[in-house]
Amino acid sequence: MTRTVVHRVHVEFGDCDPAGIVWFPNFFRWVDASSRHFFRACGVPPWQETVRTHGILGTPLVETRATFHRPASYGDDLEVRSSIEAWGGKSFTMVHRIVRGETLLAEIVEKRVFARRHPDDPARIQAVPAPEDFRAKCD
Amino acid sequence: MTRTVVHRVHVEFGDCDPAGIVWFPNFFRWVDASSRHFFRACGVPPWQETVRTHGILGTPLVETRATFHRPASYGDDLEVRSSIEAWGGKSFTMVHRIVRGETLLAEIVEKRVFARRHPDDPARIQAVPAPEDFRAKCD
Amino acid sequence: MTRTVVHRVHVEFGDCDPAGIVWFPNFFRWVDASSRHFFRACGVPPWQETVRTHGILGTPLVETRATFHRPASYGDDLEVRSSIEAWGGKSFTMVHRIVRGETLLAEIVEKRVFARRHPDDPARIQAVPAPEDFRAKCD
Amino acid sequence: MTRTVVHRVHVEFGDCDPAGIVWFPNFFRWVDASSRHFFRACGVPPWQETVRTHGILGTPLVETRATFHRPASYGDDLEVRSSIEAWGGKSFTMVHRIVRGETLLAEIVEKRVFARRHPDDPARIQAVPAPEDFRAKCD
Numbered sequence A, B, C, D: 001m002t003r004t005v006v007h008r009v010h011v012e013f014g015d016c017d018p019a020g021i022v023w024f025p026n027f028f029r030w031v032d033a034s035s036r037h038f039f040r041a042c043g044v045p046p047w048q049e050t051v052r053t054h055g056i057l058g059t060p061l062v063e064t065r066a067t068f069h070r071p072a073s074y075g076d077d078l079e080v081r082s083s084i085e086a087w088g089g090k091s092f093t094m095v096h097r098i099v100r101g102e103t104l105l106a107e108i109v110e111k112r113v114f115a116r117r118h119p120d121d122p123a124r125i126q127a128v129p130a131p132e133d134f135r136a137k138c139d
Helices: A025-042 A046-054 A132-138 B027-044 B048-055 B130-136 C025-042 C049-054 C133-139 D024-043 D047-054 D132-138
Strands: A004-009 A061-068 A079-087 A091-100 A103-118 A121-128 B005-010 B057-058 B061-068 B077-087 B091-100 B103-119 B119-129 C005-011 C056-058 C061-068 C075-088 C092-100 C103-118 C121-128 D005-010 D061-068 D078-086 D089-102 D104-118 D120-130
Touching: A004 A025, A025 A079, A025 A091, A025 A132, A061 D132, A079 B061, A079 C092, A091 C005, A121 D132, B027 B061, B027 B077, B027 B091, B027 B103, B027 B130, B027 C049, C025 C061, C025 C092, C025 C103, C025 C133, C025 D024, C025 D061, C049 C056, C103 D078, C133 D047, D024 D061, D024 D078, D024 D132, D047 D132
Parallel strands: B057 B103, C056 C103
Antiparallel strands: A004 A079, A061 A103, A061 B061, A079 A091, A091 A103, A103 A121, B005 B077, B061 B103, B077 B091, B091 B103, B103 B119, C005 C075, C061 C103, C061 D061, C075 C092, C092 C103, C103 C121, D005 D078, D061 D104, D078 D089, D089 D104, D104 D120
């Protein structure tokens, strides 16, 4: 069974565009937060700490697919329901379902990697295998 | 031949995250701007005007797929190269290639629709066929 | 006695800049949300409703002063403590104290007006006196 | 004579709120970018470089005052006209005038400091005197 962690979002006026609905880059903002909360909820330390203990500075996104079914507007209370659906060698696939009540508004699938600074060039980042201890916590 | 319109972006400090690289929702912010500039560059009036002339208040996103190849950082000058690759009944597919010099950083494919307010409920929006005169300008 | 309404904020990774601290425009984002929550907590209807009942589409900012004492970083839980400290003819002064625990991080003072669309030009907005019924709810 | 550097901004749809006007935190976003461009235009190296050469990671904001005279909307071309009006021991005062054509939309005054990581606690930052060579470039 995959574990699902819920991240709650209250849609603000400033999250909406002149059409009065959520401007879509904000959905990615919330999904990014939810992917971090997922790890924290599973017991993985914050990235400030993992950068010291494992060299890992986060889980940058390498691919995403999103489908938007219905708009949201300000005042709405949303849930982002996040789970890891697959683990690759250095990557994992996370699925986020954004709902209002039981209405599915959007579904966003992400492929992310664990990353550290590139040893040869600190301006670049490099994918590394998911630490075993992190993965064990999330299953 | 598809027409390509280029939208230039200078990456700012505030576009970057604690890893020192562009926080990915900002790529969607730039792509959204580029999709609007595309229509303006083709001679389609701004949405403030089309809402009065055609009832059309914009082209909300219904689906997107993105692949991120390399990060960008502040000070970088990027180009978003946008083109419409296909027209559906009420939708169209736009492709955005984000490059720094000739290095491809990200590719984002969008499926968008032309939308107006729903006649029965102004809180909702509704897809409508692309106006012929708009489509003619973009080909 | 002035009424204080608390708006809670969890600082996300994406709210922080390459220095690892909250990028200051985000404080204004939270304060803007808090000013709206203040009215809702006092029983003033949401702006979607007041635009129909009173013509009022919100409370745009006309002036602000902010002092930043200490930075915040991701993972921090903050409170924005908001109150109206003075009412003018068409304006009001709101004070927001942003705290982490009992540490004051920032203080932001706002002068806002109640606004409707300008009757001669819907592209402009116009300040109007605070409706008596709104003001009574907030005292 | 104070030197003025101009930063150009094209207002995007996504910069605007449901009232159809620029959501004010975006003005701070542009002003922050303009303060950085000011230093670059004067010949101060980017912060990625100064963090190595001088330990300086940027110029965080300690105070700001803003007055908003008129709204802007999407499609507008704005100029942010920035200059340093005063130097303190460790701080400086920058004034930004945001104009559309010759119409003043907003004026934002900032007090900023040059900052490095605190030697005792890298999670904190610390104000340091403006390096002489930086200041000479900006006068």
